Amino acid sequence: MSIKKNISRWVGKLDEVHVEPFLAFGNGKDLLLKGRVISAYKQSRPRAKNNWLKNLFAAVRRYSVTTLPNVQVNIGLGENQLVVETDQDGIFEAMMPDPGELVSQASFELDRIPGIKVKDAVLDIQRFYSERAVISDIDDTILISHSTVIGKKFWLSVSKNAYTRRPFPGVSDFYQKLTHQGKHPLFYVSSSDWSLFDLIKDFLRFREIPLGPLLLKDQHVNLKNIWKSGGESHLHKLEKIRMLFSMFPHTNWVLIGDSGQHDPEIYQEVWMEYPGRILAVVIRVVNPSKQEDEVKRRLEKFPQFFFVKTTEEAIKVAEKEKLFY
Numbered sequence: 001m002s003i004k005k006n007i008s009r010w011v012g013k014l015d016e017v018h019v020e021p022f023l024a025f026g027n028g029k030d031l032l033l034k035g036r037v038i039s040a041y042k043q044s045r046p047r048a049k050n051n052w053l054k055n056l057f058a059a060v061r062r063y064s065v066t067t068l069p070n071v072q073v074n075i076g077l078g079e080n081q082l083v084v085e086t087d088q089d090g091i092f093e094a095m096m097p098d099p100g101e102l103v104s105q106a107s108f109e110l111d112r113i114p115g116i117k118v119k120d121a122v123l124d125i126q127r128f129y130s131e132r133a134v135i136s137d138i139d140d141t142i143l144i145s146h147s148t149v150i151g152k153k154f155w156l157s158v159s160k161n162a163y164t165r166r167p168f169p170g171v172s173d174f175y176q177k178l179t180h181q182g183k184h185p186l187f188y189v190s191s192s193d194w195s196l197f198d199l200i201k202d203f204l205r206f207r208e209i210p211l212g213p214l215l216l217k218d219q220h221v222n223l224k225n226i227w228k229s230g231g232e233s234h235l236h237k238l239e240k241i242r243m244l245f246s247m248f249p250h251t252n253w254v255l256i257g258d259s260g261q262h263d264p265e266i267y268q269e270v271w272m273e274y275p276g277r278i279l280a281v282v283i284r285v286v287n288p289s290k291q292e293d294e295v296k297r298r299l300e301k302f303p304q305f306f307f308v309k310t311t312e313e314a315i316k317v318a319e320k321e322k323l324f325y
Contacts, residue, residue: 022035133253137188168310173315241255264298281302
């Protein structure tokens with residue numbers, strides 16, 4: 001099925017179509033490549049001085065994009081080529097053999113269509129070989145989100161931007177130490193949707209929190225269901241963590257999350273499936289008063305699970321468990 005047949009129904013409605021690449025990383029043997037195909041939209045760079053109204057309009061523009069299903073994307077790794085098709089949410093994904101270090105970028109191209117501008121893309125390839133790595137959630141783990149209070153979470157997500165969202169104090173220092181200043185890779189596995197990809201990357205850069213591949217939720221969120229952003233099932237996290245454990249079979253992991261979006265349950269499942277490969281699990285307790293009994297119960301059954309209220313407590317745990325060395 002060609003891109004021409006599938007884009008033809010948008011002719012007259014769309015002026016420009018973009019390939020938006022998200023991931024191009026691997027283990028030296030295979031590369032995971034992922035992105036989506038969307039309608040173009042104008043979005044100015046966020047500023048710290050932007051008020052809530054400007055941020056609200058930016059959120060409306062972000063979620064007004066049209067995702068294009070059943071569109072073919074040509075992925076190039078040097079001389080190696082692969083054609084993949086977007087799913088119902090405009091997402092495409094492929095696992096390809098790594099052609100080697102001489103190839104430093106992946107290219108993503110669409111066929112040309114009369115009457116529509118097409119913007120292709122390239123993405124630098126990341127290759128990871130470390131024996132230790134970190135998997136972290138985002139909302140209420142590094143980013144103050146109030147995920148357990150839907151109204152509060154929604155207002156934060158649309159009224160703030162990458163420069164006005166607040167991290168938990170001390171997170172940058174904590175993650176810099178955990179990754180040994182970037183020596184060990186850091187993967188973010190979150191229930192945020194792909195429309196927030198650029199916002200999250202800008203937030204991490206601005207707050208000097210180590211960057212790493214973002215593995216977000218594939219379900220497309222638009223203006224009709226924007227309130228679902230970051231919600232519903234979180235089982236996709238388990239699937240993505242399993243993929244990372246499989247892709248990096250000789251890597252041991254530190255898992256970091258919070259108690260508000262089923263991270264403890266998901267990380268327990270991973271712990272039991274991959275015995276001996278998890279160095280520690282650190283969980284930020286979102287609501288200590290309601291979850292104190294649950295914290296104690298989990299601590300009794302899983303001595304390597306550490307529940308903390310602050311980043312300072314997390315740092316003390318990491319020091320005691322020698323995670324900084």
